[in-house]
Amino acid sequence: MPLTREQIASIAHLARLELKETEIPVYQQSLSSILDFVGELNRAATAGVEPMAHPLSGLAQRLRPDAVTERDAHEQYQANAPKVEAGLYLVPKVIE
Amino acid sequence: MSESAKSDWETVIGLEIHAQLATKSKIFSGSATAYGAPPNAQANLVDLGYPGVLPVLNGEAVRMAVKFGLAIEATICPQSVFARKNYFYPDLPKGYQISQYELPIVAKGKLEIVLDDGAEKIVGITRAHLEEDAGKSLHEGLPGASGIDLNRAGTPLIEIVSEPDLRSAKEAVAYMKKVHTLVRYLEICDGNMQEGSFRCDANVSVRKKGAEKLGTRAEIKNLNSFRFVEKAINHEVERQIDILESGGKVKQETRLYDPDKGETRSMRSKEEANDYRYFPDPDLLPVKLDDTFIEGVRKSLPELPDQKAARFTKDYGLSVYDAGVLTSSRELAEYYEQVVREVSSDPKLAANWVMGELAAALNKDGLEIGASRISSSALAALVKRIRDNTISGKIAKEVFEAMWSSGRGADAIIEEKGLRQITDTSAIEKAIDEVMAKNPGQLAEYRGGKDKLFGFFVGQVMKATGGKANPAQLNELLKKKLAR
């Protein structure tokens, strides 16, 4: 079942991706064909099968000791930041 | 709205409490969690969500969550899974929050609360899970921009979700206070609401009394004081009832409480709702806890507030209310018990002094019990002097004040100010005689039947003796002497 323009727009919005008008039909087509392709999965008999999230889910998460191991390196890190002021990362004003 | 109309409605409240765990380092990185650092000084590459970084779980956060679960008699899940909650917001650097979804670390538990009228209620707790806190957005002083500080990003949180068992704002506050006390007892959270270590979201709905189905609920976010919780809920209940009574529908949405206006306002509609697209975080493995681990944590549990309060009523003969006040914090309870250790003959008197004068002094100076200017042994010494009749209870208040401001001991102050009680019968009699002689009119009236004037004579003798006459003896002797 092909995806509609609205669905594409909604997915793009959820993923915060701006798509040009001309791009929407292109993604409509490719996404629809990909979803058709992966829809094959529904033919598999998976009743009672445990989902495998991970090759290592038989193992347990390691716990690390509660110790402070980091020092202030914000100047170094903020060298990569597009917009910084007074140590803060700037974004257009957010109204809550 | 008329009272009878109001009573047609039942309020249903569930609270989601976020408590910051008091670990030294963050839940998934080795950055410090200390409050108040300069912007982004405590945000490392993992906290900043840099490309290529990975989370590693802080074992202490796990221990603290288990401690909480045991304290609320909950099932500790032997296997729990971290999940990603995906949404975009500037204070969420990775574009997802690592939380727990289908398999939380703590499952169903319960907490008993005591309401104002003394009634007890058991509040169900649906679950508690671990997650990371987001950073902070600052909106002041930056024209056209908001500034993001990620120091808080990655601080461990335990999210405690109650069943919708609460039926009034007061119940909600009592529950919130109980959880607050508990996390401080367990030393898993400092409970500092101003600093944001302890926050609450309230899910509020109303329905007609007797109705089975729950009404549509609104979520009031980020309430960080008991007072605000109470006010916000009350306001929200009224707002919802107003809507329903005028034939409207309550919208399921997120609201914020505005303390200045005293009302809640809509934040964003929950249906536009973020689709969080939860899925198990592939960078983390399932947390597996065996019995050895859980029992190890259980052994480290301190005496819990309810156990302690029960012990206080039994061992010290205190009322349920008093025991509740004294055990509202572990430090206060420990202080009290240290006093009792030295004044074992009168735990009730000790309780009165701790809950009365001491609490007032702490309050006035904005201090916690840990910063008390009078140590427990110093207070015990003062109480002893009341017990052994060296000073009266009234004089003791004066001594207390002097102790508080000078830091000196009771005995030194009593000596210096000559505040010893006068217990010498002849001295008191002498004082009484003098007062009687000075006040013939009142004496006549008293002997004529005006019993009320007894207090006048007590006052005059006290004044004459600088307040030091032993009250019991004074009363006895005065009665005799004034007798017709």
Added chain:
Amino acid sequence: MSVFSRTVAELAAGLKAKEFSSVELAKLYLDRIEASQPALNAFISVTRDAALAAAAAADRALAAGRAGPLTGVPIAHKDIFCTSGVRTTCGSRMLDNFVSPYDATVVTKLAVAGTVMLGKTNMDEFAMGSSNETSYFGPVKNPWNPQMVPGGSSGGSAAAVAARLAPAATATDTGGSIRQPAALCGVTGLKPTYGRVSRYGMIAFASSLDQGGVIAASAEDAALILNVMAGFDPSDSTSVDRPVPSYEQSLNAPLKGLRIGLLKEFFEKGLEEQTEKRIREALAVYEKLGAQLKEVSLPSLPLSVPTYYVVAPAECSSNLARFDGVRFGHRAENPKDLMDLYCRSRGEGFGAEVKRRIMTGTYVLSAGYYDAYYLQAQKVRQLINRDFERAFEEVDVLMGPTTPTPAFELGAKTSDPITMYLNDIYTIGANLAGLPGLSIPCGFVGGLPVGLQIVGPHFGEEKILNAAHLYQKETDWHRRMPEKFA
């Protein structure tokens, strides 16, 4: 023997024997890289000064007798590994000017072992692709025929080793991105067991599938490098705490009695005829060496590509959410509000394939679709995993073609994503199950290399390297070099 036809092992021996210095080697490779860029475009960044400095330090270590097995050997890193102080782009406009403040664990390990980084190799954008045509920095050409693709996503690393621009290069494999380009470029590529090599500092695409590995000219070289790359890393929760064996020591273990499984599903339709012939010839060599061939079937395996194209996009849609123009990376000019900042920065920073996969992933995780797609895919993944486990009860290793055809033309498959995705049909299963796999050259079709894939059980790197090495002692496909670069 020209320096460029030497393997890592041979170069290391030459350095020890003072036939040449590390600085000399570095200069030779750096010049060669520079000369090749217009034709191949295998590198995004060349770190000349740093390379010469590292080479000089290596020479000092060699002189002082402090050298290890890899001291002074030049190496290239796929531009997906964070390198401190060096531009790390992941093949994307999003990170065009991103200078990493830290080194990936793998980079540190190889630096400590004395290798000399020549530069960062080109790759499909964010490791998404099978032809190295999605890179923001232009496609990489196959050194055997520059009109053909080198494969992807580690196309730059494979082309670099094939043309001997570096004796070895690190690479990553999520659905075949080491093995497939190694096959198309006629070199040896190894993807270790999931958890064997640290992912810290390796920019994430699909976290439960990604694994760092190596592309080199021989299995022996791969063993030497894996020895350094492998090992537990406390910074990576998915890193397995398991001792690293000496992979070279088991290289020459006798092969007799090795049970080789041939996957029925791999030899079905879709496998190009001549390619199949090369594979069968390779298998005949194994039989000659004393191995036993046995047909096995993994009935769920045909679903591995659709499974992958649900799981990988889902994970990547989340992993790439951090690229928002706020703390690093591309930021749109003059955003009018927050939404505009996000949507335009990401819209401009990401290419079409990346956007496609992010959107696919967003969709399959979204409310109402999670069970039908994501959860279902995880269940099928379990079935595939169990199929492999059953197979390894009967055989020691699995062998078959790495790709259904040799290299294809640039632009031939870019119009339809599914056609491109089907290139990974033989390699994806190992990623889903977390198994180690490698590809070694086993002949040519129309002048283009063909790769033989060997897949082993979990932590079976020794087994598959041993099998590969013994084949390479019997044959010389791995010694061949493209004419232009011989």
